[in-house]
Amino acid sequence: MSTETYIQKAYRCILQNDFEEALRWFEQALQADPGDAEVHYRCSITYGRSDRLEMAIFHAEEAVRLQPDKPEYRLHLQHIKAAELVRNARKMVDSRQDVTPSDLYQAVTLLKSAVSMDPLHAQAYVWLALVYSELNEHAQAISTLKEVIALYPQESGLQQIMEELKQRLKSYMQD
Structure with missing residues (x-):
């Protein structure tokens, strides 16, 4: 054949x-x-x-x-590698009950690399924002989420996450 x-x-x-x-x-x-x-x-x-x-x-x-x-081959490779970094970061923060600040900062490093490799990878931004929020770096979390909202303004789920992050910031400021 x-x-x-x-x-x-x-x-x-x-x-x-x-x-x-x-x-x-x-x-x-x-x-x-x-x-x-x-x-x-x-x-x-x-x-x-x-x-x-x-x-x-x-x-x-x-x-x-x-x-x-072939630029499309290189772009695809970057996208796939970014997806793997996001998956690894998610495993670090998602699958364990005893996540340490060190784990979270390591996840931030992976997610920043993913965003750098594939600046259109929405999940990388969302997870980066969520991890920043877990680190009580709420301003950074909101700023990161604003970046992905600017890229994907039609995604209503991002607005919901933004409201949750703002609520966490407000709650953090009151404590």
């Missing part, structure tokens, strides 16, 4: 929301032609949508290695 046939089968699966099967077709396309940067790129996107970021990063890095002159 040709690489193009594998890709067509993968896209049919994507249209049916069967990402696992799509990934199998992309991987078969790569077995047929491991040097095809475009297939690595498409495969990476599908792994990313499936929240399998390690594999998404692997294939994005391969696409960039094979065709470094």
Whole structure:
């Protein structure tokens, strides 16, 4: 089978929301032609949508290695790496009861890196704002959230988070 046939089968699966099967077709396309940067790129996107970021990063890095002159490959790689940083920061602050200020500051570092890598990554800003709020750095939290609201003014959920942050600041000031 040709690489193009594998890709067509993968896209049919994507249209049916069967990402696992799509990934199998992309991987078969790569077995047929491991040097095809475009297939690595498409495969990476599908792994990313499936929240399998390690594999998404692997294939994005391969696409960039094979065709470094394609800006969309580099942007995608930055986006996937930023998503991984956000996920790691979330794990640090979300999954543990005994989160220390040191953990929170480490999460801030990861989230700032994510924002730097992908300035349009809304979740990075939101989580950064929430972590700042946990550190009682409410002005910084509000400022960070204002940045993402400026990027995505249509997102009503951001306004709700802003109100919660303002309430936390008000409560903090009264204590």
